[in-house]
Amino acid sequence: MVLNPVIGKLVSKRVVLASASPRRQEILTNVGLRFEVVPSWFKETLEKSSFAAPHEYAIETAKQKALEVANRMHLKHLRTPDIVIGADTIVTVGKQILEKPVDKQDAYKMLSRLSGKEHSVFTGVAIVHCSSKDNHLETEVTDFYEETKVKFAELSEELLWEYIHSGEPMDKAGGYGIQALGGMLVEYVHGDFLNVVGFPLNHFCKKLAELYYPPLKHTIQHVKHDSIPSVETFENLSDGESDSSNPMQHKSANKLERNGVPLPGAIHTPVNSGSIKPVCTVAVENQSEVMEYPAKFPSKIVELMDGFRASKALFVASKLKVFDLLKDKCILKAVDVANKIEASVCGTERLLDACASLGLLEKTHQGYSNTDSANTYLVSDREYSLHGYIIHCNDRLWHLFTHLEAAVKEGTMQTHQAFGKETEDLFQDSCYHSVEAKQRFMTAMHNLAKLTARDVATAFDLSPFRSVCDLGGCTGVLAHELVQKYPILKVTVFDLPDVIANVSCFQPSGQHITPVMFTAGDFFKDNLPEADLYILSLILHDLNDEKINILLSKISGICKPGSALLLAEIVLDEEKTHPPRAVLQSLSMTEGKQRSGLEYKQLLEKYGFTNVQIKITGNILDAILGFKKTSAH
Ligand SMILES: Cc1cn([C@H]2C[C@H](O)[C@@H](COP(=O)(O)OP(=O)(O)OP(=O)(O)O)O2)c(=O)[nH]c1=O
Known part of the structure; x- marks a missing residue:
């Protein structure tokens, strides 16, 4: 359960996909990312021979696509986006780089070159973090690439032309689309399939995780036992001591430069197929300004501000037995859950989405289902279920904590104010007032x-x-x-x-x-x-x-x-x-x-x-x- 929270980190940001590719849009939409599409005007005309390796060309093109969009949006006085994502997919066979065919003859040349052979598909990706300072755009680029190997079967002339006449090859690198008819030409794929389709989703999420969830400085040692599931599960969803919503603070493990000049004190550690390079694309600054860093984003505080909503969403979903309904790999649409729990469809949908955003549920186009943690800890009849304790938190502690201000001022428990009864009575009434309540507690x-x-x-x-x-x-x-x-x-x-x-x-x-x-x-x-x-x-x-x-x-x-x-x-x-x-x-x-x-x-x-x-x-x-x-x- 790493991917959902990582994508969730972008929820409050204005994310722009600098690509016209419908495949990229679909891949990112499918995982719940919300973004605007602003296709790049950058012409893919970089001199290929000036790059030592094909992936460097793909990365640079991806970067230029994203930076063009970032600059354009900023200069046009549109609101500066927080993040611009650019990507470029190329096919390489031997030393040749194949992009999109310009016409059918070009497609024929490309496909015959690929026939019966293994080739590589590279996608370069650039994640550009933008900020505006004194009306100057500042950008910080994280880039990486992914390689997938694809082997084509021997293609007969007839098959080749039939495929070209289908029209499919024309807007695709190498002249084929593996996700559709082109899939019939492929003998094997080694590596990330989505990378071939135009976007290496897995590597992208890992990159986001590196940026937004860097390893904690002090790792707390947890004692674990084979037969007792660890209680870390939900804690892992938070970024603990690290203030990590703003990846600008996690530069030390990456290569730091501004306008190509290494920053003083920067640690130069090579990063696997990617690097972070702060680039000032509009204004050139002097050395003292270069040393200035933006104020730390208060991610911990923001998390705490939202914490009560998250707790209450868990409590209400537990109380309505949502996790019981979705146990044993059951997948239900919001409307079905709403019917079963006798709640409004719109309210149920919002609750289910909230649970999905918190990593308690999975959401796919088929519907909602429990995550492994929810199955283990939130289904009410499971061996390690926390359901009863969650209901206790909802029914008792929640009310007490709404009177915290008075509790602090008076230094006393607010049982009477919260429940109209004193502590001793409450214990009897709230925890043991019925056989069922006694059993649950x-x-x-x-x-x-x-x-x-x-x-x-x-x-x-x-x-x-x-x-x-x-x-x-x-x-x-x-x-x-x-x-x-x-x-x-x-x-x-x-x-x-x-x-x-x-x-x-x-x-x-x-x-x-x-x-x-x-x-x-x-x-x-x-x-x-x-x-x-x-x-x-x-x-x-x-x-x-x-x-x-x-x-x-x-x-x-x-x-x-x-x-x-x-x-x-x-x-x-x-x-x-x-x-x-x-x-x-x-x-x-x-x-x-x-x-x-x-x-x-x-x-x-x-x-x-x-x-x-x-x-x-x-x-x-x-x-x-x-x-x-x-x-x-
Ligand atoms: C090899 C292969 C490529 N492709 C696509 C992915 C990319 O969209 C396209 C390569 O061209 P790109 O220049 O990477 O992307 P694009 O022109 O579609 O979009 P933009 O430049 O605006 O980002 O080829 C497939 O859809 N299936 C495949 O099997």
Whole structure:
């Protein structure tokens, strides 16, 4: 799912295709690019012998086509386009370059030259980024080429003339069109078919990806497991720390020149079959002006401004069960989806397009279908479905966050303002008010736990322990992960009676599954089961200091020396600005708080746990392990 977002990066830009070729228009339209067509007036008359290789000729012609259009549009005081795309396709056989035949005799000569042989088709492409400074046009050119090899069958005179009389060869390089009748002349194609038709789409998207999604400077290491799908999927759609909507900022890996003069400090790294060359085509500037760069495009801010729309589109599509309708490779038109979800056709179409633009759906001329991520995470009955959690975000968190301003001003959770009820009531009402709601909330927590449990269970060597008690362990996902890793462990899940009463349908089935015990109780009030390792997963960050004191004093009190307490929480960095997920969660203004590694260490030490170790797993949850002081301490 790289291509959709890349094309999506151009949505807000004025893109111009400097080509009269209907094939190029079709190829780009088919992938959802929106552009204007302004055919170039550049005459394809460059001296071929002055180019060392045929592809250089194609690239230069493509560039001149695009620059001519950019200049013309600028000079005519039309609004300067953001991007102009030019392309040129040529056929080479031996050392000869074949362009479009001038007449039928010329077509005959070309086709007989190609008969029975392999030839190359080169398309040169230029992507010209334009900007206007003091009414001067500034352009920055990224170019590349693609080569495809095509072998023709032996063509009889009769076939040749019949084909020429069809009229097809006349507006095509080499005198044939592989996409139509000309396809019958071809024995094989090695390489990108669309390149032969006039536009190397795949290479184009890769080039855009290089420009708009350069590799991140600091790659965060994510712990992945074969059997647990990575949660990176949706994160990958954002450009993370890089401010990359404006490719002008990513020059360092490319060749930088202005008017053919290398820029001071430019790193000259050859780029595979392409380069970026900032070219000032209208005004010649002095050296000090050359050093000026346009202000950084605020892509991160723009993304954040739009973020709420994207979230709500995901929530509504999930709530209307759009992804359920499109599961199992089902492809539906907007009108069919609208009928099934009992919604307006125009509204449904906009929602589906929004989901496609976000990389959640695929859109083709046949209709809409789920992407792989949507199939895995958004279909409601899938093993790792986030559907329940998304509905929780929509029904509960969304309303809370609409009161964020008041929450910040008052420093309190806005439950009453958002729902007309206080926190405790709300938990009962919103999450557990019906069997269905209870089931959905537990499923949401269960599936989220499945994404994190293995990394928590394997964060430390827990083999010295014999019994574990997971306090607030809900449906027992982490407990099962532990018995799988340490089969001799006796694991007990301790949770509220309401939760325990509903855990049976979440238990894995199979003969070789070691059982987990479930005990009902309230860890603030009741006695805790005996164990030499206690676990608190996603508990402490929600509790105020008083409740933490009750709970940790109680655990510390029953822990024998050498026993341990394992916490699973998001560990903030010491500046408390990372990871953003935890920092943003704090805005809910629950009575608890998120903590840094040092703060967790100090908290555990306060309750008699020493030798505190912290493991940043790279998953959503990190792990903190502390050992109850032995008498030697
Ligand atoms: C080899 C081959 C070429 N072609 C076409 C692609 C190009 O449109 C054309 C080569 O001519 P170009 O000069 O590359 O393009 P064009 O004149 O059609 O459009 P413009 O200059 O305005 O961009 O040949 C096919 O359609 N099928 C084929 O199999």
